[in-house]
Amino acid sequence: AQKVTQAQTEISVVEKEDVTLDCVYETRDTTYYLFWYKQPPSGELVFLIRRNSFDEQNEISGRYSWNFQKSTSSFNFTITASQVVDSAVYFCALSGRNYGQNFVFGPGTRLSVLP
């Protein structure tokens, strides 16, 4: 069975602080894909990043960075110098070897960035 855990239900930070959102996953597939999505109050899911299980290279994109560690089954997401517009619910998701047939989402972490 596949499972995604996001232990942090809600996080509040003050603008310009760095914040890390945790994600731990479980899967028996040897090939799998991990994702982060952002869901602002408007409701749509906005794609942020996809990583393949065979590529553990960490990535930085602007203020966003991701730390993928297969040894601990974690795929953490960091926002540097947070901004009020970053306030949203963030979901970590997992897709197995049959990529795209279905995603398993975590319960989400609600991030509030205060001015």
Next chain:
Amino acid sequence: DTGVSQDPRHKITKRGQNVTFRCDPISEHNRLYWYRQTLGQGPEFLTYFQNEAQLEKSRLLSDRFSAERPKGSFSTLEIQRTEQGDSAMYLCASSLTRGTVIYGYTFGSGTRLTVV
């Protein structure tokens, strides 16, 4: 804008009524997916289509739920005899799949259903 469109955005219905939601995918996308998202949870996969073929429907929540994609373009999700527990956001997504490569997995803004 050529994103995934869902209609209506909001639906309030009385318990026991039938409801139908529509999803228009990105035009060149051949796969279409339905998810349900309850309050405070992540989306939960329900079913998906490749063109007009429904390739996975075992995750549909009960036999009151059904989905169609008759011409391989738009899709409808129907819930019969609605119950209060059906209140949720219903999300549609689409993607272009060629072999094992998937491009542009895109979600719509969802239909929020409230059963009173």
